[in-house]
Amino acid sequence: xxxxxxxxxxxxxxxxxxxxxxxxxxxxxxxxxxxxxxxxxxxxxxxxxxxxxxxxxxxxxxxxxxxxxxxxxxxxxxxxxxxxxxxxxxxxxxxxxxxxxxxxxxxxxxxxxxxxxxxxxxxxxxxxxxxxxxxxxxxxxxxxxxxxxxxxxxxxxxxxxxxxxxxxxxxxxxxxxxxxxxxxxxxxxxxxxxxxxxxxxxxxxxxxxxxxxxxxxxxxxxxxxxxxxxxxxxxxxxxxxxxxxx
Amino acid sequence: xxxxxxxxxxxxxxxxxxxxxxxxxxxxxxxxxxxxxxxxxxxxxxxxxxxxxxxxxxxxxxxxxxxxxxxxxxxxxxxxxxxxxxxxxxxxxxxxxxxxxxxxxxxxxxxxxxxxxxxxxxxxxxxxxxxxxxxxxxxxxxxxxxxxxxxxxxxxxxxxxxxxxxxxxxxxxxxxxxxxxxxxxxxxxxxxxxxxx
Numbered sequence: 238x239x240x241x242x243x244x245x246x247x248x249x250x251x252x253x254x255x256x257x258x259x260x261x262x263x264x265x266x267x268x269x270x271x272x273x274x275x276x277x278x279x280x281x282x283x284x285x286x287x288x289x290x291x292x293x294x295x296x297x298x299x300x301x302x303x304x305x306x307x308x309x310x311x312x313x314x315x316x317x318x319x320x321x322x323x324x325x326x327x328x329x330x331x332x333x334x335x336x337x338x339x340x341x342x343x344x345x346x347x348x349x350x351x352x353x354x355x356x357x358x359x360x361x362x363x364x365x366x367x368x369x370x371x372x373x374x375x376x377x378x379x380x381x382x383x384x385x386x387x388x389x390x391x392x393x394x395x396x397x398x399x400x401x402x403x404x405x406x407x408x409x410x411x412x413x414x415x416x417x418x419x420x421x422x423x424x425x426x427x428x429x430x431x432x433x434x435x436x437x438x439x440x441x442x443x444x445x446x447x448x449x450x451x452x453x454x455x456x457x458x459x460x461x462x463x464x465x466x467x468x469x470x471x472x473x474x475x476x477x478x479x480x481x482x483x
Numbered sequence: 484x485x486x487x488x489x490x491x492x493x494x495x496x497x498x499x500x501x502x503x504x505x506x507x508x509x510x511x512x513x514x515x516x517x518x519x520x521x522x523x524x525x526x527x528x529x530x531x532x533x534x535x536x537x538x539x540x541x542x543x544x545x546x547x548x549x550x551x552x553x554x555x556x557x558x559x560x561x562x563x564x565x566x567x568x569x570x571x572x573x574x575x576x577x578x579x580x581x582x583x584x585x586x587x588x589x590x591x592x593x594x595x596x597x598x599x600x601x602x603x604x605x606x607x608x609x610x611x612x613x614x615x616x617x618x619x620x621x622x623x624x625x626x627x628x629x630x631x632x633x634x635x636x637x638x639x640x641x642x643x644x645x646x647x648x649x650x651x652x653x654x655x656x657x658x659x660x661x662x663x664x665x666x667x668x669x670x671x672x673x674x675x676x677x678x679x680x
Contacts, residue, residue, distance in 0.1 A: 249663045255634050255641060257656075280553050285670035286663075287553075287560040289635050291613045292620055293522050295514035302517075302531050303509055306538050310502040313542070379573045 239263065241274050248275060252282035316371065364444050367401040370394040376457060378404075378476040385475045387439065391457060393447065404433060404441040404459075404476070415465035416475070418443060419458050420451035430457075432465045490555035497545040505542050512556065513538070516563040522636055523567040533570055537563045568638035619669035623662055630655055631662035 239247075247264050250256040256264065268275055367373060372395040380387045387407030393400050402418060410416055418430035428448035435441045458474035490511070496504030513534060520530035520537075540562060541548075548558060620628055633639045633647065641659055645652040 246660055246664055249667045250660060253634060253659075253663050254638075255659055255663070257641060281671045282663075282667050283561065284553055284557045285667045286635070287557040288612060288616050288670045289620075289631075289666065290515060290519045290560045290564070291609070291616045293515075293518045296518040296521060297514050298517040298531060298534055302535050303506070303513070306509060306535055306542075307502065307506055309539065310505050310542055314500055314502050 239267075241272060241278075244275055245278060248278045249282040249286075252279055252286055316369070363399065364401045364442070367392050367394045367397070367399045367444070370396060372396045376478050378457065378459065378478050380476055387476060389433075389441075389459065389476050391478075398447040400430070400443075400445050400447050402430075402433065402441070402443040402445075404435065404443075405439060407433075407435045407439045407441060407476075409435045409437060409439065410461055414461050414463055416441070416459050417462045417465060417467065417470070418445075419460060419470055419474075420448055421455035421457070422450040423452050423455070425455070426450075427469050429468060433459060491550055494541075494545050494548050494550075494555045497542060498548070505538065508541065508555070508559075509538055512559050516559060519560065519563050520567040523564065523638070524571055529570060530567070533563065533567050537566055540566075564635075572638060616670060619666055622669070623665055627658045627662040627665070630658040631666070634659060 244264060244267065247256055247260045251261070251264055264275075268279060374393045374395060376391040376393065378389040378391065385408060387404060389402055389404035389407070391400055391402050407416070416433040416435060418433050420428040420430055422428050428451040430448060430451075431443050431445045433441045433443050456474075457478045458470075459476035460470040460472045460474055462471060464471075490508070493504045493508045493511075497508060516537060517530055517534050520533045521527055524530050524533065537559070541559070548555070553561075620631075623631065629648070630641075630644055633644045634641070639647065641655045642652060644650075644659075645655040648655070
């Protein structure tokens with residue numbers, strides 16, 4: 238059994254995420270027990286180590302980062318103040334997209350083009366509703382396999398159960414193969430989400446409803462499949478959820 | 484660095500969904516956090532993404548911030564470091580390598596401020612503190628400083644550091660412990676001033 242004095246060095250190692258071995262569980266249990274002296278020492282060590290960041294000369298980030306953050310926060314405030322947020326957003330989106338379709342119809346006179354745009358508009362509208370939902374959760378998926386790159390973000394609207402996946406920087410699949418999104422059920426079974434069509438630019442978007450029985454807090458992943466309609470994954474995950482996101 | 488009491492006030496306002504307070508917090512801390520993220524990630528574009536994610540997380544969770552655990556600045560630095568290291572660890576797992584980890588020479592030049600010495604700034608509180616940190620780092624033997632930097636800025640465990648440097652694990656552990664204890668002794672605030680900055 239260590240004394241609080243003997244724990245001082247271990248505390249600074251813990252603050253730096255460098256404590257290993259038997260000392261780690263012992264110290265964690267001690268801190269969890271509420272020792273005020275050691276908790277104070279831990280806070281002091283964390284504060285001291287945070288100053289290491291000052292050893293680097295500050296760099297002014299690009300103005301666009303601040304602008305994006307301001308816009309996002311302002312939009313969040315506006316949304317939280319709007320009493321019938323979903324209603325007016327739906328109307329605004331519908332009016333805007335109807336205008337876009339009308340504009341496109343004027344420019345592109347073929348019926349087929351208008352039909353395609355209307356179809357895309359419907360998908361865009363549904364995707365926007367997921368993104369604008371007050372109940373949206375985000376889950377980041379990142380590449381885990383050697384020789385594979387890419388990332389994706391899954392937006393999940395708890396209220397509607399709609400899921401919208403956006404992927405970027407993904408290697409297009411080899412000929413005859415497809416990327417498939419999978420969820421996991423409460424009992425650990427795979428639940429097929431859908432095929433993720435990756436463009437030549439490495440981007441993809443997929444709008445689906447959460448499969449029945451799927452649990453978004455359980456693993457969500459993407460595999461490469463020969464059969465795009467496979468009922469269960471046959472290969473290792475290429476993109477998997479990053480718990481906690483960044 | 485900014486006044487700690489003002490930071491606390493800003494955090495309280497952010498918790499009440501005051502977007503101007505978030506912006507003010509950003510102006511105060513973003514340059515240091517961006518430099519930290521860029522150092523850890525070695526990539527400005529990724530650093531921008533992480534920086535934005537950090538401040539968005541502050542926006543969404545400022546209500547859970549507790550000044551008892553530390554100052555807003557400590558919280559922000561820890562958050563940025565943690566998120567940047569998560570991103571870099573994912574990249575390493577994907578690539579299966581430690582090749583993107585910064586080398587000793589780079590660390591020595593970068594962290595001891597040789598490049599920055601020409602940018603002599605006004606004697607602000609932050610600059611004083613920066614000098615204090617760099618001075619504490621310079622006092623460390625190079626081997627201990629290297630181990631500390633690989634742990635703090637590259638997020639390597641002591642075992643990974645031992646592998647990377649080709650040193651026995653026991654040696655790395657000893658150096659890490661000495662280095663951290665030295666930094667704590669040099670940088671810890673006096674009672675009554677801690678947690679304010």
